[in-house]
Amino acid sequence: MSKERAQRRAERERLAAIEATARAAEQERKARRDARVATLTRWVPKGRGRPTGVIAARNRTRTRMVVVSVIALNVLVWVASGDWAVRLLALALSVLIAPILLILMTS
Structure with a gap:
């Protein structure tokens, strides 16, 4: 055992x-x-971490609103217009004007 x-x-x-x-x-x-x-x-x-605070939150909200508005405008132009030139022109203008709009809104 x-x-x-x-x-x-x-x-x-x-x-x-x-x-x-x-x-x-x-x-x-x-x-x-x-x-x-x-x-x-x-x-x-x-x-660096993401900025916090009231001003940063306001800027993020403002940026989201501009982006959503630009997308909505492009969708509206896409649906309302059958011409590809108009669609592409609206897309190009929105890409060029959106940053300028953001700069103008923050100042």
Whole structure:
């Protein structure tokens, strides 16, 4: 009986040693990967967060309104007009005028 227990214990210890070796190898791979990532991300500049506050929210809302208006206007021109030249002209003008409109609205 004690011989069987010793064999089972030896088998458990062998399996535990195999698992410990696998865990150690995985931890070593993770440490090397983390070191590579840290080396590479050191060169990348940190991004700034999105502006917060009442003025920033107002500007975002204003920008969304202009974008939605430009899209709605283009859809309206697209549906109302059958001429491709008018459609493309409206699209080109909206792309050119929308930034100017945003600048005028914020000043």
